[in-house]
Amino acid sequence: MRRPWTSCGGGPGVSSIPMRWPASRRCSAPTETTMTDNDTADQHQAGQPRGPGVSGPDSSAPGQSGADSSAGTSALREELHALQVQATDPGNTAATRFLAYREAAYIALDLRDLKAAMEHALNCLVWARASGDGRSQVKAHVTLALAMMESYDDAGAQREFGVALTLAGAIADDRGVALVAINTSHFELERRNYHQATQPLLELLHSPSMGALLEPGAQQLWEIFHINFVVSASETLLAGTAGVSAAAHLPEIERQLAVSAALLAVRLEDRHTLNLLDTAALLDALTRHALWTGELTVARTLADEHVQLTSNADFPLLYGRALLDRSRVSAHIGDLENAILDAGRAVGYFHAAASELWEARSREQLAAIYARAGRYREAYETQQEVTRGVENLYRDYHQQRALVRQIAQQAREAEVRAEALAEAALRDPLTGAPNRTRAMQVLADLHTRARQDRPSAVALLDLDLFKRVNDTFGHLVGDAVLTGVTRLLSAELREQDLLARLGGEEFIVILPDVTAQQAETVCLQLRDSLQNASWETLAPGLITTGSFGVAVLDGGQDITSVLMNADRALYAAKAAGRNAVRVTAKHADITRKMQPYL
Template sequence: MSAVTAHALREELEALARAALDTDDLAERTTYLRDAAYLAMDLGDAPQAMTHALACLDAARRTADLALQARAHMTIALVMGDVHDDVGAATHFREAEGLARSARDARGVAATNVNAAHYDQERGHFASSVLRLLTLRRSPYAAALEHDEQGKGLDQVFHVNFVRGAASALLGLGVDAELRASLDARRDEVHAQLQESAAALRRLHRLEVPLTNSRWLTDVLESLLIHARLTGDAPLARQLADEWVQLAGDWNVTAQLGRALLGRAELRAQLGEWPEVRVDAARAAELFGDDHPSRALSARQLLARAFAAQGEWRAAFEVQQALSAQAERIYRAFMQQSARLRIIERQAIEAEVRAAAFAEAALRDPLTGIPNRAGALRRLDQLVRAARRGRPCAVALLDIDHFKSVNDRFGHAAGDEVLRRVAATVTRSIREVDQLARYGGEEFLLLLDGLTLPEARRACRRVGQLITEIDWEDVAPGLRVTASIGLAALRPGLDREVILREADAAMYAAKAAGRNTVRLSVTSG
């Protein structure tokens, strides 16, 4: 366990960031960036955590994996919660659960609720977290806790959070009158689950069951300590508190040691050991500084209580004054940090918008503004899949007749205008579900969704007629434009290359028949 140090965590963070850059697999990149965000949070580096979390979401969104996107939103929620952006955290938790449900990802739904419960506890809302976890336990998603196919230890995190939340709530922490009534109504259920979860944590503590992540041992100790405080087992509570402080000290991670000292100070305050409270609370406040504001303020408040309990009123007053000054500094720092995080988030959103625009541009023909060959093939793949399910669809290749002579007689500017007007005319005449794309040169690909072959044939004839009716007087007096169209029906079992060859053969048949006509592929006909 002593290998878990701040230096080791930073090395691991750098390794994850490098791995994310080196891989072309978006799912792997998402996982590396998510783990990097969690490590940055452990180190108290909120801007870096947000940077990795947003990069994680960007990578996830570039996949079609809704479950992966859900986990990315959950990561951002936890980062925002870590810096007390409650509105942002709640928004991303809702997004995460919605995506996980859409993906039918039971583990994703369970993980979102387990992590949201942890977020509730960090806000001191222990009763809310318990009610959330009980609801999860009674839902169809509870099976994901016992059968975690990813081997991520979700059941262990559930037990940690339940024991910490339930023991704290039963000690009277973070419970208002309404929530107290809700807990009382489910008291038997709370105690039964608390007994089960505490037993699971004791097995982890005794190493009878291996921890999925060795860094969770401090969380196990914290939860067992609060449970021992609830049961009134002072010797066990002291033993757990000392072990927690010793372990956190060995790790030399500032935030972890501060948290352990604060946890032991709270135990000692419950036991009335005020001189010891003063030592631990003062050290915890020093370690937290302004980097971990809520815990720093809790430590100073506990220190002021210790002085007051010993009748040292002036010292208690001075601590309160220092606490007020620190609260003001923390507020300013929080606003600055929130501004930095918002800048990072805005930059990521702007980058995402630019990337989407570039991706869209890559699928558009710059001359005509309609989809290009790549865009058309993407849409054709969708129609091929629809045809396999029995949906009628058709593909037509449209070639402008004698286009080379248009360029030779009237110039390339006129030829470009012909392509633009033909594209605009045909696009206006087809339905929204259909698509016209520039396939190459003077060839266009027309994709007709949901039309039977006779319907598609009539549509192509109408398109051909509209092209002949275009007025070219302002471009080149005497210019007349027609098109030859080859039509093929999509049929189950055929891939796009076969369909395109059939449409191409039919288009050449239209040329051979004198042009300005529609011909069906031999197989379709």
């Protein structure tokens, strides 16, 4: 699960600034909102610090706080390299490569390497699709949405969230629905749309998908739901910007806020069992709640603990954001000197981390505090720095968008090539008809349907005396006839039917949802079309006929047995003088009440 993400709202005279902690699932400290896409027990816990000598949340000794753990950027780079090796190993399964690319995307976001993050997120989606697992595809779309959001592609992020939600609903993936709702809330929090951020959480709360958060392995997703709700609801109520149209929801928001905050307070009592990220997320959320309830002493204590917790982490961004949060609390209390001190230090840490966005936001908060303290010249000079920072961000934004578009185009081209290769593997290279592999895939699907009392029919077709065509007119003419027969018979079939070439002059006709009698009628029509076909322009005097053997796929026999029945019927058609249609004896007189063949 990716997290944490936070927002720094302001007290009187201090602008409300959404503060997002690093896109880290291992080492970032919590902030305004938590974002996640790793919600399964088989994945690393969100925010779990990793690296040599670092204890995870389950490995801390009794009495030792996992919050003391930290991970540096060098450790993350080593892990990223290892994941890239795993992701590109052709010997690994599609599922393994999907997981490796997803982890790599998150670490790249931790390291603020947005180009690499986007590449890994796109590859994550490619391999999730290759795995054929719908739940993995939901997670992959969420991963891509988060990477796009970090690259300032809001439209792209919203599109991917929408695709993920639609897919999760289609496959009844309740945990996937919850995953999308929680990350959509994060998306709105990042845009300072606090009330809008509560909406997907409230909708989830009243939906059947909320039960997924109580399932085994969903503890962290459950916790993140409550963290994001406390943050979004507290900021909504602090800002008083919900609007008239949202007034009806405020009582419900206040009730759920009290419940969620109480649950988080109980969770924080077990801080000795938590890692740095979990502890910081809880501290941040409860600090905001304390500001809303007016418990300023509690807010200051929590903010101090947050700063102390992150001061030992090898990430300037984490410490800078904790300082900025405490600056906000000091401004609420009226301790403007300490508010200025912490905001100024945060500027320095963000500058050292080359985070222009957070440097600009921290300067904006610092300017507001200067103004409130009556230090207008410093406020003016700081605001000028904000303007210059925003100009740099604007340039970076357009450069990033151009880079993202280039990466996305490369990924689309690669996916098109992959799809073309996959399609080619299921086609006969001479005639372009589906091949034996594709025919067996379709038969497997129809066999499953037949067990549910939805029988279908299969016919084997053999072009009569085709060797004479090759011997008399040559193999080039023979190849042209095979291609022409494929085109001719395919035009006679329905869209859901399939004509596949098995090899040589042998074909198979697959007719879903038809009886033996209907299949016999269809094959007689195909026989007539073959017999009446004109090949004068190709080889004057050439005549083609075909023999058909029909069997029914009714679920009572396996596919091999059904094909053997059709082959016996085909032999009977040839024995009857060729250019004939024969149905397996046991099905010859059977009719079923089904939809007519159209």
